[in-house]
Amino acid sequence: MTIARGRGRTTVPSSPEDAGTTEDEPAAGAAATPTRADPARIGEQIARIGRIGADPGGGVSRLAFTREEREAHELVGGWLRELALEVRVDAIGNTIATYGGAGDARPAIGVGSHLDSVYHGGKFDGIVGVVGAVELVRLLIEDETRLAHPLRVVIFAGEEGARFGEPCIGSKAAAGDLADRDLTRIRDADGVSLAEALRSLGMEPGAVPGAAWRPADWAAFLELHIEQARTLEAEGTPVGLVDIVSGSTRLRLVLSGRADHSGGTPMAIRKDALVAASEVVLAAEAIAHDARNRGARLTVGRLDVHPNSITTIPGLVSLTVDIRDVDSDRQRQLAVEVVRRARAFAERRKVGVTAEVIADTSPVVLPIWIRGLTSGVCAELGYAYKVMTSGAGHDAQVINGVTPAGIVFVPSRGGLSHVPEEWTSASDIARGVEVLRRSVLRLDTLLGSLETLPTAEGG
Numbered sequence: 001m002t003i004a005r006g007r008g009r010t011t012v013p014s015s016p017e018d019a020g021t022t023e024d025e026p027a028a029g030a031a032a033t034p035t036r037a038d039p040a041r042i043g044e045q046i047a048r049i050g051r052i053g054a055d056p057g058g059g060v061s062r063l064a065f066t067r068e069e070r071e072a073h074e075l076v077g078g079w080l081r082e083l084a085l086e087v088r089v090d091a092i093g094n095t096i097a098t099y100g101g102a103g104d105a106r107p108a109i110g111v112g113s114h115l116d117s118v119y120h121g122g123k124f125d126g127i128v129g130v131v132g133a134v135e136l137v138r139l140l141i142e143d144e145t146r147l148a149h150p151l152r153v154v155i156f157a158g159e160e161g162a163r164f165g166e167p168c169i170g171s172k173a174a175a176g177d178l179a180d181r182d183l184t185r186i187r188d189a190d191g192v193s194l195a196e197a198l199r200s201l202g203m204e205p206g207a208v209p210g211a212a213w214r215p216a217d218w219a220a221f222l223e224l225h226i227e228q229a230r231t232l233e234a235e236g237t238p239v240g241l242v243d244i245v246s247g248s249t250r251l252r253l254v255l256s257g258r259a260d261h262s263g264g265t266p267m268a269i270r271k272d273a274l275v276a277a278s279e280v281v282l283a284a285e286a287i288a289h290d291a292r293n294r295g296a297r298l299t300v301g302r303l304d305v306h307p308n309s310i311t312t313i314p315g316l317v318s319l320t321v322d323i324r325d326v327d328s329d330r331q332r333q334l335a336v337e338v339v340r341r342a343r344a345f346a347e348r349r350k351v352g353v354t355a356e357v358i359a360d361t362s363p364v365v366l367p368i369w370i371r372g373l374t375s376g377v378c379a380e381l382g383y384a385y386k387v388m389t390s391g392a393g394h395d396a397q398v399i400n401g402v403t404p405a406g407i408v409f410v411p412s413r414g415g416l417s418h419v420p421e422e423w424t425s426a427s428d429i430a431r432g433v434e435v436l437r438r439s440v441l442r443l444d445t446l447l448g449s450l451e452t453l454p455t456a457e458g459g
């Protein structure tokens with residue numbers, strides 16, 4: 001059997017809904033279809049997972065590759081087993097459960113997200129996509145839906161970069177993007193390597209290459225996730241469909257001036273590294289505000305000042321600049337621009353400057369035909385939707401390297417995320433599950449029709 005997928009994705013016709021651009025595309029006409037998904041059940045499951053790693057302050061600290069993360073995987077794995085799914089855990093700790101399929105070698109449709117959190121994070125980031133996938137399976141079982149393709153619920157391990165600095169570790173292993181050397185290179189703030197963390201959880205780092213997916217085994221992947229921004233809420237739109245996930249270039253700049261007495265040193269002869277750094281902070285903001293760079297986001301999130309004393313002129317300042325853009329060329333050009341301006345400020349103030357790229361990932365354009373399919377589903381349901389970019393990274397963008405992926409957003413209250421106040425209503429999540437369910441059904445049919453087409457070689 002030859003299957004048109006992956007490299008053959010351009011053979012899939014995009015739907016009429018997709019002929020437009022990335023602007024708002026309100027769904028046509030009729031009143032919204034009620035969801036089959038059960039908001040009460042969804043809410044209870046989110047609350048149940050939220051108790052694992054709960055902070056006294058109301059947030060959740062369920063970090064990557066910890067006992068708490070494993071406990072959450074075991075809890076949800078148990079729910080999936082109760083639904084009679086075959087559940088396994090791969091070598092990096094991703095939990096994978098399979099529902100149905102005709103039993104032959106047809107590629108799977110994947111759905112899922114992650115269960116780890118940042119320090120003092122919320123109960124919804126990642127969780128919504130996992131609970132949504134479980135709810136989807138429940139509905140398929142209730143409806144006695146038979147799929148031609150296996151449906152796989154995937155709970156990725158270690159999505160958040162909060163502990164190890166490296167995000168999407170589980171999905172990178174699945175995409176074959178995690179090299180042996182990464183297992184020892186990637187370390188947390190206490191110096192614990194990823195390999196050591198895996199061993200402490202009873203996993204064998206040497207087996208990690210076995211977690212890589214074979215592209216031929218997969219047909220498509222869908223991730224339901226909270227928006228983590230305020231666009232959907234502000235516009236009253238229940239669903240976001242992601243077209244591009246921003247890339248990110250991260251710079252570390254070190255400005256070296258001269259530490260000196262704050263009272264004794266005349267202003268004219270100072271070499272104040274913090275004043276130069278402040279100019280860089282303002283320049284980064286100005287670059288992002290420049291109308292030519294609309295959409296780019298520049299952030300100086302870290303500033304380390306030495307000696308950090310009230311009565312000493314700052315001699316040395318290290319700062320980071322995070323440059324995010326959906327345009328990969330502009331992303332790198334703006335990084336060059338930041339460094340060029342930093343050099344100019346430094347020269348004028350007679351301080352030294354060094355610049356280093358500490359991370360660099362390209363934007364990911366998600367396949368148009370998947371978005372065409374999900375937007376068609378929204379139109380059918382009568383749900384307004386917005387095609388939008390994602391400033392945050394997600395497992396699905398990594399998985400898109402193995403199999404075509406789509407991301408469906410539901411609104412975040414106040415746009416808040418990575419904080420205890422993070423919240424999405426269960427009814428909004430239920431709508432997202434409905435989009436997921438119908439998209440899986442459409443994918444199952446669409447892929448089935450493609451599999452019966454003759455191939456270029458064969459036909």
Ligand code: CO
Pocket residue numbers: 114125126159225394
């Ligand atoms: Co997430």
